Amino acid sequence: MERIMDHLAHERSKAQFSVEEMKIIWAGSLHAFQVSDRIARLVASDPGFRKDNRAVLSRKELFKSALRKAAYVWKRINELALSEEEASWLRFYVDELAYAYIHWGMFVPAIKGSATEEQQQKWLPLANNMQIIGTYAQTELGHGSNVRGLETTATFDQETDEFIIHSPTLTSSKWWPGGLGKVATHAVVYARLITDGQDYGVHGFLVQIRSLDDHFPLPGVTVGDIGMKFGSGAFNSIDNGFLRFNHVRIPRNQMLMKVSRVTRQGKYVESNVPKQLLYGAMVYVRQIIVADASIALSRAVCIATRYSAVRRQFGPPHEDENGKGVETQVIDYKTQQSRLFPLLASAYAFRFVGEWLKWLYTDLIQKLEANDFSTLPEAHACTAGLKSLTTSAAADGIKECWKLCGGHGYLSSSGLPELYAAFVPACTYEGDNIVLLLQVSRFLMKTISQLQTGKKPIGTTAYMAHVEHLIQCRCTVQKAEDWLNPSVILEAFEARAIRLSVACAENLTKFATPLQGFSELSPDLVEAAVAHCQLIVVSKFIEKLQQNIEGNGVKQQLETLCNIYCLNLIHKHLGDFLSTGSISPKQASLASDQLRSRYSKLRSNVIALVDAFNYTDHFLGSVLGRYDGNVYPKLYEEAWKDPLNDSIVPDGYHEYIQPLLKQQLQNARL
Numbered sequence: 152m153e154r155i156m157d158h159l160a161h162e163r164s165k166a167q168f169s170v171e172e173m174k175i176i177w178a179g180s181l182h183a184f185q186v187s188d189r190i191a192r193l194v195a196s197d198p199g200f201r202k203d204n205r206a207v208l209s210r211k212e213l214f215k216s217a218l219r220k221a222a223y224v225w226k227r228i229n230e231l232a233l234s235e236e237e238a239s240w241l242r243f244y245v246d247e248l249a250y251a252y253i254h255w256g257m258f259v260p261a262i263k264g265s266a267t268e269e270q271q272q273k274w275l276p277l278a279n280n281m282q283i284i285g286t287y288a289q290t291e292l293g294h295g296s297n298v299r300g301l302e303t304t305a306t307f308d309q310e311t312d313e314f315i316i317h318s319p320t321l322t323s324s325k326w327w328p329g330g331l332g333k334v335a336t337h338a339v340v341y342a343r344l345i346t347d348g349q350d351y352g353v354h355g356f357l358v359q360i361r362s363l364d365d366h367f368p369l370p371g372v373t374v375g376d377i378g379m380k381f382g383s384g385a386f387n388s389i390d391n392g393f394l395r396f397n398h399v400r401i402p403r404n405q406m407l408m409k410v411s412r413v414t415r416q417g418k419y420v421e422s423n424v425p426k427q428l429l430y431g432a433m434v435y436v437r438q439i440i441v442a443d444a445s446i447a448l449s450r451a452v453c454i455a456t457r458y459s460a461v462r463r464q465f466g467p468p469h470e471d472e473n474g475k476g477v478e479t480q481v482i483d484y485k486t487q488q489s490r491l492f493p494l495l496a497s498a499y500a501f502r503f504v505g506e507w508l509k510w511l512y513t514d515l516i517q518k519l520e521a522n523d524f525s526t527l528p529e530a531h532a533c534t535a536g537l538k539s540l541t542t543s544a545a546a547d548g549i550k551e552c553w554k555l556c557g558g559h560g561y562l563s564s565s566g567l568p569e570l571y572a573a574f575v576p577a578c579t580y581e582g583d584n585i586v587l588l589l590q591v592s593r594f595l596m597k598t599i600s601q602l603q604t605g606k607k608p609i610g611t612t613a614y615m616a617h618v619e620h621l622i623q624c625r626c627t628v629q630k631a632e633d634w635l636n637p638s639v640i641l642e643a644f645e646a647r648a649i650r651l652s653v654a655c656a657e658n659l660t661k662f663a664t665p666l667q668g669f670s671e672l673s674p675d676l677v678e679a680a681v682a683h684c685q686l687i688v689v690s691k692f693i694e695k696l697q698q699n700i701e702g703n704g705v706k707q708q709l710e711t712l713c714n715i716y717c718l719n720l721i722h723k724h725l726g727d728f729l730s731t732g733s734i735s736p737k738q739a740s741l742a743s744d745q746l747r748s749r750y751s752k753l754r755s756n757v758i759a760l761v762d763a764f765n766y767t768d769h770f771l772g773s774v775l776g777r778y779d780g781n782v783y784p785k786l787y788e789e790a791w792k793d794p795l796n797d798s799i800v801p802d803g804y805h806e807y808i809q810p811l812l813k814q815q816l817q818n819a820r821l
């Protein structure tokens with residue numbers, strides 16, 4: 152036991168940089184670090200937030216436990232008079248998915264984004280004080296990605312000055328909204344607005360669905376839970392629900408009227424803001440999900456890295472600090488490094504691009520407030536594309552981390568199966584990842600067609616202004632070290648991205664209609680979108696390194712991580728880089744040489760680099776990822792806690808095992 156604890160301490164002593172300074176870089180600022188650190192400790196030390204083994208709880212126990220914790224969170228927020236920032240850290244570290252995520256993450260933002268000032272004044276205090284609990288009811292049984300295809304209707308009745316909300320078919324039943332099944336009292340419902348016999352498309356409506364007295368559904372409302380989801384703990388603590396309306400009446404002023412409104416006379420009036428603002432809550436959450444992807448991936452990487460330093464298999468006998476013969480740490484196998492270190496680098500890369508995206512979103516909101524809608528298409532493309540890119544990579548990465556831990560990774564007590572099950576739906580919710588990439592490609596094709604009209608591309612597409620150069624430039628790498636030059640990397644990624652996009656744009660012209668072309672070429676368009684999004688991540692990582700980064704050795708570590716992130720992408724997408732002529736086969740081989748050398752450079756720092764995430768053992772929830780590396784005794788201890796070990800002889804022995812054994816013994820004796 153002592154030996155293993157010393158082992159991680161030895162790993163930590165090898166770090167060539169200041170972990171404390173890196174913690175601040177990871178958190179984003181000294182202030183963010185201090186607040187999150189304080190709240191993380193508060194949560195970890197409060198028995199009310201203890202994490203029981205969720206995998207062994209029944210659905211009802213799990214759900215009730217999530218309700219208890221959500222109520223306790225709210226109590227502590229009020230008792231401690233926490234600020235909004237502190238309160239969100241508290242919810243984050245409690246780490247139990249519950250209705251509150253949708254209430255704060257979607258219901259409240261939907262009201263903020265789509266309701267008029269007057270409506271906000273009425274509804275926000277109720278929501279902020281949790282006098283009502285809300286959900287976001289957009290998806291239907293028959294329609295998820297295709298929002299324009301939603302069937303629920305909101306028909307204006309001029310006589311009573313009300314909307315009648317109705318589910319005309321089974322497929323129009325709302326299906327999936329979190330917190331809807333058993334908890335929410337209200338919902339922002341997306342429905343087709345019909346007035347004067349005309350269908351004006353999908354709009355948002357605030358609908359009360361349960362009584363605030365006895366919690367029963369209101370007349371005309373049928374509501375329930377959609378059933379168990381993948382993974383034993385994970386999302387099953389949330390009541391994703393179904394909802395059907397039978398001519399439910401709401402006052403006219405419960406239509407969210409910032410984008411358009413219906414007058415007392417039933418006239419549909421558009422405002423001067425783009426209709427896409429109705430989708431504002433999705434832009435908001437997609438941006439948060441990118442940050443969430445870096446968190447989820449970094450948790451998995453932290454577990455796999457610490458365990459890989461503890462775990463020993465094969466190898467020539469080494470001597471430990473006490474001169475005792477030991478096997479090789481699995482982290483020293485080059486295959487382990489080539490699978491693990493790019494994930495560590497991705498966690499940092501996603502953190503920085505998430506930080507930038509938060510800035511982009513804040514900037515968007517400021518512009519929208521000043522009636523400047525110019526950056527909305529770019530913000531939509533960036534949030535959609537980066538949500539897709541980072542969640543797909545993080546979900547794959549978490550799965551890889553579990554395999555990197557061998558058999559023990561498959562145990563619930565490793566924390567990895569639940570982490571995976573809880574995160575993988577992020578590839579689907581808030582927009583299926585492929586559908587979102589197709590949105591990005593549409594934006595790219597539009598940008599390319601506008602180049603011909605002389606319109607200057609801005610923001611993340613600014614590189615497209617150099618199309619003529621990027622289409623024909625040659626990569627200048629001659630030796631492996633040349634790959635450490637950020638401008639060389641950037642140009643290779645820009646050349647690959649633009650060449651894929653231009654090829655798509657040219658191919659699209661060969662089809663009878665753009666629609667037909669988009670449909671036929673959609674796999675190529677998705678690849679072009681991925682290349683563009685990877686370029687954004689690469690360029691934001693490089694930009695981060697150009698900032699003033701303090702702390703002994705911190706910048707050097709980030710440079711190595713950035714190199715690994717970029718070179719590994721080249722390695723993984725070699726087909727693209729070679730087929731577009733962005734690099735040559737010889738340069739590809741030099742990139743691989745450089746990548747190997749970066750792994751060696753990073754090796755002695757990896758434990759400190761995952762320590763910089765500053766995750767408490769409570770938050771990690773993993774025996775394999777414990778800070779002290781005391782893995783084996785704790786695995787043994789956890790095994791004893793399994794309900795099957797409550798009794799020596801299992802329940803069922805007398806009915807099923809004993810008679811069978813007896814019968815077989817008798818048969819043998821005959």
Ligand SMILES: CCCCCCCCCC/C=C\CCC/C=C/C(=O)SCCNC(=O)CCNC(=O)[C@H](O)C(C)(C)COP(=O)(O)OP(=O)(O)OC[C@H]1O[C@@H](n2cnc3c(N)ncnc32)[C@H](O)[C@@H]1OP(=O)(O)O
Binds near residue numbers: 256298433443528
């Ligand atoms: C405690 C705090 C908690 C904080 C939260 C933390 C989150 C982390 C974990 C949370 C855990 C659980 C939460 C899960 C919650 C899940 C919720 C949901 O899933 S809600 C439902 C989400 N649904 C979707 O995302 C549907 C996807 N589909 C779409 O978005 C659209 O229909 C789309 C984009 C496919 C549209 O296609 P279509 O071609 O029909 O376009 P339109 O005609 O509608 O659009 C025309 C025009 O508008 C542009 N556009 C589209 N969307 C947007 C947008 N959002 N913003 C701006 N602009 C948009 C589109 O590109 C077109 O542009 P054009 O110039 O004409 O090409």
Ligand SMILES: Cc1cc2nc3c(=O)[nH]c(=O)nc-3n(C[C@H](O)[C@H](O)[C@H](O)COP(=O)(O)OP(=O)(O)OC[C@H]3O[C@@H](n4cnc5c(N)ncnc54)[C@H](O)[C@@H]3O)c2cc1C
Binds near residue numbers: 253580582583
């Ligand atoms: C855990 C979880 C929580 C959720 N929470 C909420 C919530 O709170 N509120 C809410 O309203 N919704 C919620 N959803 C629903 C979610 O938003 C939808 O599942 C999502 O938008 C995808 O839609 P879909 O399920 O209909 O998939 P579909 O659109 O049916 O996709 C199925 C397949 O078809 C492909 N596909 C679809 N369209 C195209 C296309 N145009 N081109 C190419 N391929 C295409 C997709 O790539 C996918 O492979 C949640 C979902 C999950 C899993």
